[in-house]
Amino acid sequence: MFAGIHNKDTFLEISAKELLDILPHRYPFLLVDRILSNEPGVRAVGRKNVSFGEPFFVGHFPGHPIMPGVLIIEMMAQVGGVMLLTLPEHNGKLAYLATVAKARFRKPVLPGDTLLAEVSLIRARGTMGVVKAEAKVDGVLVCEAELMFALQSPNGEEKTAE
Numbered sequence: 427m428f429a430g431i432h433n434k435d436t437f438l439e440i441s442a443k444e445l446l447d448i449l450p451h452r453y454p455f456l457l458v459d460r461i462l463s464n465e466p467g468v469r470a471v472g473r474k475n476v477s478f479g480e481p482f483f484v485g486h487f488p489g490h491p492i493m494p495g496v497l498i499i500e501m502m503a504q505v506g507g508v509m510l511l512t513l514p515e516h517n518g519k520l521a522y523l524a525t526v527a528k529a530r531f532r533k534p535v536l537p538g539d540t541l542l543a544e545v546s547l548i549r550a551r552g553t554m555g556v557v558k559a560e561a562k563v564d565g566v567l568v569c570e571a572e573l574m575f576a577l578q579s580p581n582g583e584e585k586t587a588e
Contacts, residue, residue, distance in 0.1 A: 438463055440508065448511050449504055449522060454481050457501040458508070462542075463565075466512040468525045469546045472505035478537040493535035498569045499526055502559035506545040506573050510555045524554075525574035526561050533568045541568070 440448070440461035449456065457474055459481055459488040464470040476493055483491035487515040500523075507521035541561055552575060 470509035
C-alpha cells in the first residue's frame with residue numbers, strides 16, 4: 427500500500443512513484459504526474475504537465491500539436507481510478523473504464539499546458555462506480571464527462587454489476 431501524505435481519510439498528495447502502486451499504467455500511458463489531493467470515494471484532483479516531448483504530438487497534428495481528446499478522458503479516468511482504488515474495499519483491484527457519457531471538449535490542450543483533472547463521486551454500488559470528471563487548464567474548463575468504472579480484482583473473478 428502507498429504511504430501518501432495524509433490527514434485522517436484525506437490523502438493530500440500522492441506522488442508519481444506512489445501512483446505506480448495504485449494504477450497498472452506505465453509510460454507512455456500513465457497520464458497523471460501526481461495526485462494533488464484525494465479523499466477516497468469522494469473527490470480527487472490530479473495533474474499532468476503536458477510537454478512538447480509527448481509521443482502523441484508527433485502525429486496529432488504535425489505543425490499544430492493538440493492533445494487527443496481521448497487521452498484527456500483517459501487522464502480523467504486515471505484520476506477517478508485512484509479515487510476509487512484508494513477505498514479500503516477496492517485496494518488491490520483494477521478500475522476498468524466501462525462507460526463514457528456526456529463528454530464535451532471545450533478547448534484544445536497544447537504542449538506546455540498543465541492539465542488538472544478533478545473527479546467527484548456520483549454513485550458507487552458494489553463493483554461499479556460513477557464519477558463526474560472535469561479537466562481544466564489555467565482554471566478554464568477544457569473537457570468534462572461522466573465516467574463509469576467496473577472495479578475488479580486482477581484475476582477478474584468478481585461480477586461487474588450487482
